[in-house]
Amino acid sequence: MSDASGNFNRTQYRLGFWLLLAPIVLWLSLLIILPHIDMVLVSLRERIASRQYGFSFGNYTAFFTEPLYWNTFVRTAVMSIVATVLTLIIAFPVSFYIAKVLTGRPRIALFILCLLPFWVSELVRTYGWMILLRETGLISGALQWFGLADQPVEMLYNDVAIMVGLIYTSMLFMVVPLVTTLDSLDNSLIEAGYDLGGSSWNVMRSIVIPHAMPGIMSGCIVVFMLTLGNYLTPTLLGGKSSLWFTEQIYTQFITRFNWEQGAAFGILLLILSSLIVWLGLKITRQSFTRVMS
Amino acid sequence: MSDQACALGVDAGVQEDLACTLLSKHFGEFAAVDGVSFSIPRGAFFSILGPSGCGKTTLLRMLAGFQQPDSGDILIKGKSVLNTPPNKRPVNMVFQHLALFPTMSVAENIAYGLKRKGIPKREHATLIDEVLAKVHLPGFGDKRIDQLSGGQKQRVAIARCLVLNPAVLLLDEPLGALDLKLREQMKIELKRLQREFNTTFVYITHDQSEALVMSDQVAVMNKGRFEQVGTPQELYYQPKTAFVAGFVGDSNQYAGKVQSQSGDLVTLVTEQGVRLLSHANQPLVAGSPITLFVRPEVMQISTSRPATEQDNCLAVTVSRVLFDGAQSRVQVETAEGAELTVALPQTADFQALEAGRSVHVSWQASQCLCFPAPADTKPPGAP
Numbered sequence: 038m039s040d041a042s043g044n045f046n047r048t049q050y051r052l053g054f055w056l057l058l059a060p061i062v063l064w065l066s067l068l069i070i071l072p073h074i075d076m077v078l079v080s081l082r083e084r085i086a087s088r089q090y091g092f093s094f095g096n097y098t099a100f101f102t103e104p105l106y107w108n109t110f111v112r113t114a115v116m117s118i119v120a121t122v123l124t125l126i127i128a129f130p131v132s133f134y135i136a137k138v139l140t141g142r143p144r145i146a147l148f149i150l151c152l153l154p155f156w157v158s159e160l161v162r163t164y165g166w167m168i169l170l171r172e173t174g175l176i177s178g179a180l181q182w183f184g185l186a187d188q189p190v191e192m193l194y195n196d197v198a199i200m201v202g203l204i205y206t207s208m209l210f211m212v213v214p215l216v217t218t219l220d221s222l223d224n225s226l227i228e229a230g231y232d233l234g235g236s237s238w239n240v241m242r243s244i245v246i247p248h249a250m251p252g253i254m255s256g257c258i259v260v261f262m263l264t265l266g267n268y269l270t271p272t273l274l275g276g277k278s279s280l281w282f283t284e285q286i287y288t289q290f291i292t293r294f295n296w297e298q299g300a301a302f303g304i305l306l307l308i309l310s311s312l313i314v315w316l317g318l319k320i321t322r323q324s325f326t327r328v329m330s
Numbered sequence: 331m332s333d334q335a336c337a338l339g340v341d342a343g344v345q346e347d348l349a350c351t352l353l354s355k356h357f358g359e360f361a362a363v364d365g366v367s368f369s370i371p372r373g374a375f376f377s378i379l380g381p382s383g384c385g386k387t388t389l390l391r392m393l394a395g396f397q398q399p400d401s402g403d404i405l406i407k408g409k410s411v412l413n414t415p416p417n418k419r420p421v422n423m424v425f426q427h428l429a430l431f432p433t434m435s436v437a438e439n440i441a442y443g444l445k446r447k448g449i450p451k452r453e454h455a456t457l458i459d460e461v462l463a464k465v466h467l468p469g470f471g472d473k474r475i476d477q478l479s480g481g482q483k484q485r486v487a488i489a490r491c492l493v494l495n496p497a498v499l500l501l502d503e504p505l506g507a508l509d510l511k512l513r514e515q516m517k518i519e520l521k522r523l524q525r526e527f528n529t530t531f532v533y534i535t536h537d538q539s540e541a542l543v544m545s546d547q548v549a550v551m552n553k554g555r556f557e558q559v560g561t562p563q564e565l566y567y568q569p570k571t572a573f574v575a576g577f578v579g580d581s582n583q584y585a586g587k588v589q590s591q592s593g594d595l596v597t598l599v600t601e602q603g604v605r606l607l608s609h610a611n612q613p614l615v616a617g618s619p620i621t622l623f624v625r626p627e628v629m630q631i632s633t634s635r636p637a638t639e640q641d642n643c644l645a646v647t648v649s650r651v652l653f654d655g656a657q658s659r660v661q662v663e664t665a666e667g668a669e670l671t672v673a674l675p676q677t678a679d680f681q682a683l684e685a686g687r688s689v690h691v692s693w694q695a696s697q698c699l700c701f702p703a704p705a706d707t708k709p710p711g712a713p
Contacts, residue, residue: 228396229429231417233490234446243442247433 073307080300096301106285106302113282114309116196117264120203121257124211127204128256132215133245137224151212159206163273166202167193170274194276202270207263211256218252219245254321254328258314265310282306346408347372347530348393348421348498353402355388362388363399364554370498370532370547375524377541378534380551381577386534389551390500393532394423407497417446422491423500427507428483430475436462436486437471443494461493464526466519481512488520492527501533505540517543538578542566550574570611572621572701581623582670585703588614595695598622602668607641607695612702619703626659627673628697631680632690640692646670648687662691 083093100106135147154162169175170192180186192198222245230240246253271281282302289299318325349369355362362385370376378386391397393404395416404411411419422443431439440458449457462468465485470478478486484504491499501520505513521544524531535541541548542562549559550573558570569575576583586600596610598620608622630636636643646662651674658674660683672691674680683689 223427223429225425225427225429226431228394228416229423229425229431230442231396231415232394232421232423233443233494234417235442236417236446239446244431244433 076300096298109280120264121261124204124207128211136216136219199271199275202274203264207260210259214252214256218249222248251328254323345372349405351403354400361554373528374546375531377545377548379541384551385554395419420497422496424487424504426502428487432475436473440490461489465489498530575623584622588616602666604668608698608700609696610700620700621703622700624698626671629672629691629693636692641695643692
């Protein structure tokens with residue numbers, strides 16, 4: 038009797054386990070794994086005639102033989118790395134200030150201030166930057182009013198505008214992990230660093246940054262991924278000259294109906310981002326599990 | 331109270347490593363440290379003993395430079411360090427939770443201070459090996475901090491400071507996190523290290539046993555002031571204030587009124603109406619409220635009335651035997667209802683002692699002390 042009920046309990050427990058696991062399994066398999074397998078398959082075929090496809094590496098060789106494609110590819114990667122580094126440089130002092138200098142109400146207030154821009158959509162935020170930067174925009178107007186410029190200044194549609202937009206969009210994703218790791222740093226470690234004769238720079242370099250390394254890396258990974266895969270910001274702020282790799286993918290899929298080429302680009306972007314993240318972890322000697330926990 | 335502390339430094343020949351004059355620190359209305367003056371002779375083990383919230387941590391943080399005093403001065407080796415930032419002061423601190431750098435190995439933790447001091451790198455290895463040998467951790471340099479036990483971490487934290495040869499080593503209750511056995515060992519170990527390195531230690535603690543066992547001098551601190559500074563023996567046998575008498579060591583405390591005084595001898599009546607004789611080190615007004623302190627170990631317990639004449643002798647009933655090995659005690663009650671805790675001698679006579687037995691408790695007037703009762707509050711640490 039008790040054995041039977043024990044069995045029943047165990048069955049029930051296992052059923053519960055699978056039911057709880059089901060959403061994530063479905064999500065992963067239906068929305069992530071299956072589409073990617075299909076993408077790989079699509080990228081490896083070539084249209085021979087109408088509705089006739091054959092196996093080919095043509096889409097990948099096209100990428101390497103057409104300089105525009107891989108130039109855009111390299112440019113996107115470099116710009117994303119630069120944006121990630123700049124975001125880190127700006128976010129670190131802000132996070133340190135929030136986590137270690139402020140306490141109580143001002144601390145919460147400043148954290149919410151960082152969060153606030155993310156209550157409106159990315160589109161609206163990007164339009165905000167356009168209002169500021171465009172030829173007839175606020176900054177241009179102000180420069181003319183102060184007499185610093187004698188004609189409207191166009192500040193949109195260049196790399197700096199893209200960079201500004203990307204950093205602004207990514208800020209929060211760097212600040213949150215940094216504040217969390219810096220918060221977990223015991224203040225007495227910082228004091229001990231000073232007590233043993235260290236200058237502020239020594240303390241920062243030998244104690245704070247090594248401690249914050251997992252947070253720095255997880256922030257960098259998230260920001261890098263978001264930047265690399267960003268479509269809206271480079272397109273709106275960079276205009277035609279933005280040359281962002283996601284735009285190439287979009288063009289292949291939507292404008293040219295060349296799904297095979299688009300899929301190949303998608304796979305290449307995936308490989309690129311994985312490779313750079315892996316390299317970043319290797320260089321900083323961090324493990325992926327530690328960074329993500 | 332701080333004037334007694336000042337007296338310490340008057341001994342002219344002694345060179346001082348650390349001296350404070352009228353040091354004060356207020357947080358809003360609250361005086362955390364209130365006009366504290368003291369000086370510590372070179373190579374002494376100086377403890378600051380006080381209950382939590384008495385301002386001892388604030389005092390220590392001012393010495394280390396993490397907090398600025400509102401007034402007063404701090405002199406290290408005769409020079410004021412008020413305008414010296416913590417990283418330039420010739421003092422080092424062992425933090426309450428040690429604050430070892432978890433991202434560095436033991437050797438790197440020790441090397442951190444050496445690098446900052448500008449000691450050439452080739453000398454590091456020798457210095458680290460030397461100091462690790464002195465704290466009895468030879469060959470531990472390559473270990474990670476999380477591989478060490480609690481006691482080993484203590485030693486590394488101390489080694490990390492002592493390798494820099496500070497004028498003064500500040501210790502902020504570093505033994506608090508250890509279990510009892512280890513704490514007992516570390517007390518002896520700390521004393522040994524202090525003697526070996528011949529460095530001035532300033533040790534703050536709320537644990538009187540730590541202070542009494544290790545220190546050359548102890549300052550008892552209460553409400554931001556030093557109540558008394560003296561050797562452990564002085565504090566224990568000649569407390570100058572009611573607070574010290576109550577805080578250092580265990581005491582039976584009774585509220586009572588002065589009946590008469592002749593010289594040092596006071597006749598008093600406790601609240602329960604027991605008439606007792608006591609020693610007093612100050613003139614007391616007849617009828618004024620006082621607090622009487624009697625240590626459990628000065629009272630003699632006997633099954634019959636003692637043959638020799640005792641100043642105080644009470645017939646009491648055992649209400650409870652508190653067995654704790656060598657520290658065993660008996661709680662007894664007088665006919666009037668006054669409770670006393672008496673140390674139980676480890677002799678065969680008292681092994682069969684049980685609740686309900688009638689015994690006699692006696693002690694000499696010179697072995698107990700009374701102080702004027704504070705106007706409103708109960709004496710601290712009253713049972």
